[in-house]
Amino acid sequence: MIVNFCLKICYESSTMRRKQLLLLKVGIVAWLLVVYILFTYQPSTTSPALSQDDLRLIKDGPVLPILLIACNREAAVRRSIDLLLKYRPDQERFPIIVSQDCGHKPTRETIESYGDQLSLIQQPDLSDIEVPLKERKFKGYFLIARHYKWALSQIFQKFNYEAVIIVEDDLDVAPDFYEYFSATYPILRSDPTLWCVSAWNDNGKAGLVDVKNGSSILYRTDFFPGLGWMMTKELWDELGPKWPRSYWDDWVRAPEQRANRACIRPEVSRTRTFGKKGVSNGLFYEKHLKQIHLNEVFVPFTKLNLSYLHQEQYDPSFEKEVQNSQVVSLTEVKSGRLTQGVKYKIVYHTKDVFKRTAKALGLMDDFKAGVPRTGYKGVISFFYGNNRIFLAPGNNWQGYNPSWS
Numbered sequence: 001m002i003v004n005f006c007l008k009i010c011y012e013s014s015t016m017r018r019k020q021l022l023l024l025k026v027g028i029v030a031w032l033l034v035v036y037i038l039f040t041y042q043p044s045t046t047s048p049a050l051s052q053d054d055l056r057l058i059k060d061g062p063v064l065p066i067l068l069i070a071c072n073r074e075a076a077v078r079r080s081i082d083l084l085l086k087y088r089p090d091q092e093r094f095p096i097i098v099s100q101d102c103g104h105k106p107t108r109e110t111i112e113s114y115g116d117q118l119s120l121i122q123q124p125d126l127s128d129i130e131v132p133l134k135e136r137k138f139k140g141y142f143l144i145a146r147h148y149k150w151a152l153s154q155i156f157q158k159f160n161y162e163a164v165i166i167v168e169d170d171l172d173v174a175p176d177f178y179e180y181f182s183a184t185y186p187i188l189r190s191d192p193t194l195w196c197v198s199a200w201n202d203n204g205k206a207g208l209v210d211v212k213n214g215s216s217i218l219y220r221t222d223f224f225p226g227l228g229w230m231m232t233k234e235l236w237d238e239l240g241p242k243w244p245r246s247y248w249d250d251w252v253r254a255p256e257q258r259a260n261r262a263c264i265r266p267e268v269s270r271t272r273t274f275g276k277k278g279v280s281n282g283l284f285y286e287k288h289l290k291q292i293h294l295n296e297v298f299v300p301f302t303k304l305n306l307s308y309l310h311q312e313q314y315d316p317s318f319e320k321e322v323q324n325s326q327v328v329s330l331t332e333v334k335s336g337r338l339t340q341g342v343k344y345k346i347v348y349h350t351k352d353v354f355k356r357t358a359k360a361l362g363l364m365d366d367f368k369a370g371v372p373r374t375g376y377k378g379v380i381s382f383f384y385g386n387n388r389i390f391l392a393p394g395n396n397w398q399g400y401n402p403s404w405s
Contacts, residue, residue: 061182061302064230065161066096067151069144070111070169072104076275077111077169084167085117087175094178097121097159099151101143123150135246142246149243156233156240163188165230170275173199173228174295177270181230183301184218184264184309188230193311194220195235195261199228199270202373203363203382206293209268210383215297216304217267219381220314222400223371224253224263228271253368255402262376264309267383268295288364315377322379322390330357338387345390351404357391370400 066084070077081096088094096118098111103126111120129146131139155164165181167173174180177199184197201209202225210217226249244251251257272294273285308314325345328338338344348354354372358365361384364373374380378393378400 061093062163062185063093063095063161064178064181064185065155065159065164066094067155067164067166068096068098068169069147069151069166070098070100070107071102071147072107073169073275074104074107074110077107079274080167080169080171080173081111081114081118083173084177085114087173087177089178091117095119097155099123099147099154101147102126121151121154123147125150131246138246141248145244145246145248148248149240152236153240156236161233163230163232165228167228167271168275170273171228172272172274172294174270176295176298176301177228179299179301180266180270183304183306185230187264187306187309188232191310193261194264194309195231195258196224196263197230198225198263198265200225201265201267201269201292202288203380204267204269204293205288205291205362208362208382208384209293210388211268211293214267214383215295216299216301218306218309219265219267219374219376220262220309220311220318221265221374221376222258222262223368223373223375224249224258225265225374227273229263250368253371255369255400258369262311265374266295268293270295318376318379322377322392325388325390330360333384333387333389334360336385338385340386343388343390345392347392347394349394351401354391361389361391363391367404370402370404375400 068077068080068084077098081098084096088096097120098118099121100108100111101123103122108120108122111118123146125146129139129142131142135142152164152166155161163185180199181197188194188197198221202223203209239252239257269292272292273289275285308317321343322345325343327347328344330346332338333344333346346357348357351367355365357363358372358380361382363380363382366373372378372380374382378397380391382389382391
């Protein structure tokens with residue numbers, strides 16, 4: 001309409017030739033098109049072509065994928081996924097990748113029912129695996145090790161993530177599960193004496209941790225806890241090429257892999273296993289694992305100063321705390337007559353004394369590569385009868401003895 005009006009004026013006020021009128025019409029249309037584009041165009045902010053680096057700039061905090069290891073337990077995997085989704089603060093920052101082995105159709109269909117809330121990858125090698133005759137009954141551990149190697153290779157080599165949080169399909173997670181890993185990731189990155197962060201406390205029974213006031217307390221430990229843990233791509237580049245055929249978690253705990261590095265772990269667990277049935281046939285489940293207390297209080301870890309976990313700050317403070325604690329006997333601790341608020345220490349010198357003491361207190365008493373569960377510098381920190389107690393080696397301690405395993 002505007003164009004015709006303009007042409008009418010031009011026609012009535014001049015004797016332009018038809019060719020000139022055509023050129024004028026084209027020019028006016030072009031001018032109007034430019035004006036329209038300038039006033040109506042807005043660049044898209046939802047382009048599907050955004051790279052991973054672009055996406056990381058959009059959201060605050062690191063991108064930490066959750067790798068959920070699954071096989072053939074559809075009810076268990078649903079329970080795990082439901083909690084991971086319930087507490088997940090952001091899908092782009094915490095993409096959930098479920099890696100399924102076994103080729104179990106009902107489990108696959110359960111995972112697929114969540115649609116685009118997560119991603120499913122499937123371990124392609126379902127062939128039988130060669131196992132030494134004397135270890136036939138432990139075949140499941142060989143299959144799990146193969147699955148882990150494939151899944152972690154996908155995370156770091158195919159998807160090119162910088163870190164990953166690993167869970168299995170029999171874990172409940174706490175409300176601040178994501179907050180915990182978000183806050184500890186920078187510490188893991190910046191301290192070469194650390195090699196993992198775990199949400200698990202092996203001695204995390206309600207009677208052995210400070211449930212009331214200890215939810216924000218974090219520790220360093222020489223024992224690899226697993227059961228909901230974070231590792232970096234650099235660590236996978238180190239471990240991946242020599243990954244074992246079986247018993248991967250015990251292999252990780254060996255001195256050759258640990259290399260005197262520690263993990264971060266909480267006072268109160270951020271994961272709890274409900275997997276009584278599995279390749280371990282419920283080992284420790286009724287006596288220990290079932291009784292682990294899952295944290296219920298949301299702790300804003302990302303707003304806390306966690307620099308005390310760096311080795312140069314942590315070690316002097318921890319060693320001073322242990323040294324200044326009052327020495328007591330197992331009998332005195334069990335009596336329940338200790339002064340509340342005072343820190344105490346039970347000293348051990350031999351493997352047998354450690355095991356007897358740990359068992360009497362309800363602590364896990366086993367060793368892996370000579371390292372007791374939750375141990376740091378040989379010390380076990382726990383809560384008993386409203387007191388902080390240290391089960392600590394004597395002052396002449398020379399380091400872990402692998403023969404204690």
